[in-house]
Each structure stands twice: as C-alpha cells, then as structure tokens.
Amino acid sequence: MPPLLQDRRIVLGISGGIAAYKGAELVRLLVREGARVNVVLTESARQFVTELTLQTLSGNPVATSLFDLDQESKIGHIRLADEAELLVVAPATADVIARFAHGLANDLLTTIHLATRAPLLLAPAMNVHMWEHPLTQANLRRLVDTESARVVGPADGELACGYTGAGRMVGPATVLEAIEGCLAKQDLAGERFLITAGPTCEPVDAVRALTNRSSGKMGFAVARAARARGADVTLVAGPTALETPLGVERVDVRTAAQMKVAVLERATAASAVVMVAAVADYRPEKAVAGKIRKEKAGEALTLRLVRTDDILATLGRERRAARAATPVLVGFAAEWAPAARSLGAKLRAKGCDLLVANDIGEAGSGFDSDTNRVRIVGPDGSEDLARAPKLEIAHQVLDRVVPLLRRPATRPR
Ligand code: CTP
DSSP, X not given: OOOTTTTOEEEEEEOXXXXXXXXXXXXXXXXXXXXXXXXXXXXXXXXXXXXXXXXXXXXXOOBOOTTOHHHHHHTOHHHHHHHOSEEEEXXXXXXXXXXXXXXXXXXXXXXXXXXXXXXXXEEEOOOHHHHHSHHXXXXXXXXXXXXXXXXXXXXXXXXTTSOEEEEEOOOHXXXXXXXXXXXXXXXXXXXXXXXXXXXXXXXXXXXXXXXXXXXXXXXXXXXXXXXXXXXEEEEEEOSOOOOOOTTOEEEEOOSXXXXXXXXXXXXXXXXXXXXXXXXXXXXXXXXXXXXXXXXXXXXXXXOOEEEOOOHHHHHHHHHHHTTOOOSEEEEEEEESSGGGSOOHHHHHHHTOSEEEEEETTSTTSXXXXXXXXXXXXXXTEEEEOOOEEXXXXXXXXXXXXXXXXXXXXXXXX
16 A cells, blocks of 8 residues: 555645745655645745745745746646645745635635645644734635635744744644645544553652653554544553644553553543553552662562553453444554464454554564554454554554444444
8 A cells, every 4th residue: 555645746835924944844744755746835935935945855846926937838837726636835824814715816826726626724824913813713714614624723832923822833744644634535534543552651669660662653653544534533642752643632641550541431432442552561569659779678679560450351351241342452562573473362362353463573663663564463364564654554554444343243332
C-alpha cells in the first residue's frame, strides 16, 4: 500500500503574514511524504517568502499571478484547479478568508479557490483582534457552511504583533496531520478507538522507578492514523514527551494500575481497543515512602517485584464472559525475531483478535525507532509486513482491523 500522501496533488496557497515561513516548512514535510505540491503565493506573501525557496522545496514552479503569460503557459490556473485533490491555505490571513467567503476572484489564489472542486483546508494566522472580529468569524462560518471547509487552529500564544492570544498559525506538522485527515479514506467514521501507548513507570521509592524503553511513537502513530480515518480516538498514554495527535483525546497515566483503570473505564464504549503500550509486567511490591538510602540498604538491595494485572487479557476475558463481540481487541508484543516463534498461543492467551509483533531485535524496528517491522498474527495465520515508517505500519494494522469491525458478529449489541 503506498503511503497516504504519495502522489496526492495538493495546491498550497500561502498568503501574506509572518507565518508564511511556516508554509515553506509545510512544503518540505509534504514533499517528504511523496505529495505533489504546487505553491500559489499571493502578492503580499511575496514580501515574506521567496518563490525561489518554495520552488526549490516543492520541485515545481511557483504560481503568483493570473496574468503572467510565462507562468500561465507552464502552470495554467485552471489546470491547477482541476488537478488539485486538496486546496490548503497556510497561513490564511483574515483578508484571504474574507475574499474566499465572498467569492472574489481578484487574484490567482482566489480564482483557483472558485474554480476548483477540491476540498478546502485553512490554517488561519492573524492578530488576535482580527481573529476575534465578528466579520472574520462570520466569513469562516460561511466557508464551513457553504463548502465544508476545514479549519485547523489558530493556536494561542505570542503573536508577531506583540499581542498574546489566539491567532498563531499551528505548526506545519499539525497542518500535515489535518491534511491527512482531509485525504484519508474515512473508513473508521463513527467508530470509537481506545488506544494505549508508551511505557508505564512503576515507583520504587519517591525518586526512583522501573520503566522500559518504549517511546510511545507506535501507539501515537496508530492514534493519528485512526483519527485521520475518521474515528473518535482516546489515547491513554504512559509518560512520553510526544505531542498529542490532532483531534485526539489524551489521558495521561503513569503506572500499569492507572492504565488499567483508564482503559477499563472506557473499553465498553469502544468499538476497538488497541493496546500498543509496553505495560510493565512486574512492579515493586511496595513503593517505599521517601528515598531508599544506601546506608540503610547496604551493599546489595533486593526489590521484590509482583505481577501487574494483564489489561488486555482482562478485556479478553470480560468480552468472552459477556459473550460480547466488541470491542475488537488488538495487542502488540515486543519480540526478538517474531518470525521464529509461534505467536498463536499468546493471541489465544490474551483473547484478542490480532496480535502485532514488533521485532525489537533488529535495527530500524521496535523501541524508539521511527520505522518498524512487524508480523501480524490472527486466528487464521500470520503475515509479515515490510519495514516501513510507523505511521504506515499503523495504517496497515488498521486495514486489518476494519473487516473485524464490519463483521456482523462484531457489531455492538
Ligand atoms: N499488556 C497488558 N497488560 C499488561 C502487560 C501487557 O495489557 N500488564 C498488553 C500490552 O499492551 C501488549 C501485550 O499485552 O498489547 C503484550 O503482551 P506481553 O505478554 O507483555 O508481551 P511481551 O511484552 O512480548 O511479554 P513476554 O516477554 O512475556 O512475552
């Protein structure tokens, strides 16, 4: 399966504001994902970023004018409008939003907006008072109502004009996530996904803890992919510094016990639970209050560890006991050379529908890596996926979850 944005045609309008530099970074991210990007600069955006920068980053000529004969013969504004699968404007100034909302076609970008059938995504950026002005809000509402425009941001923060408040364009990585949401098939619309991610952290005393090397990247990728495909997503995350994927509800926990409570509370409402978290299998029997001191502990210190509750196996048991077919249950397993082991026993022991085994024994896979190589085990056998970025692996795992959601027997009763 090609990556989600591979060869997708995106017209990126950059309008004139300080945040135009973020548009340049967005081009880089899109090109890295394999998208075909045509940049359209408004006249005022040319004061902030150069055509040369954007042409170099996008690998395509940059369009700036309706009336430039050379550009029109090379790019052609109607062809751009016709071929676009998505029109993104980032940053979108109050002026561009107003002109779009009133159907103006007085420059190249507004003309493409009227001429294209592609959906519209706006990433507004402006002064907080301009953003809050009822006319700007009415203009945006009009675009949302009349053409289902999507809007990402703006964020709160320090603004270039010196004010603090809403009006900052969201970061390019966030716009990229919103673009994924616009272009992904919406085959998980109406589904509720509960996803866990990251390590857990089991206290030894007030300053020490037992944890593991999980970065959370794989679980966050599954959450991002499920959200892009239209699911309502709740992400129960162990300690990690990763940013919450766009549109995902996040619940932070530290210990396996806290993760269990957070998951069990929400599992019955979920159509699928994907347990990506590396939940500690053992925890110190008793966390010592205060700090364990060397002079007291002596030359050797023995910690007695006890098993934690297996959250996934608990869900599997509860589902079986209730004779329920939902939620669909997906486990992950950290394995050295998964191909060499039969994972069917683990699948049955956990009572889950799919088990995704990460190969943690090889470079470019498993903990903290940006790519992964997995084997997916189901009741009817297993399948090895080629090494790929974690987001792509996430989409491929979800492709295998979709038919389970659609099985008549697995619909909620
Ligand atoms: N899991 C869980 N609760 C635990 C431990 C693990 O829900 N207390 C879930 C994990 O989120 C993951 C799967 O079970 O989906 C991993 O199973 P586990 O038996 O821990 O696999 P490994 O980490 O591979 O452990 P082992 O070394 O015992 O094979």
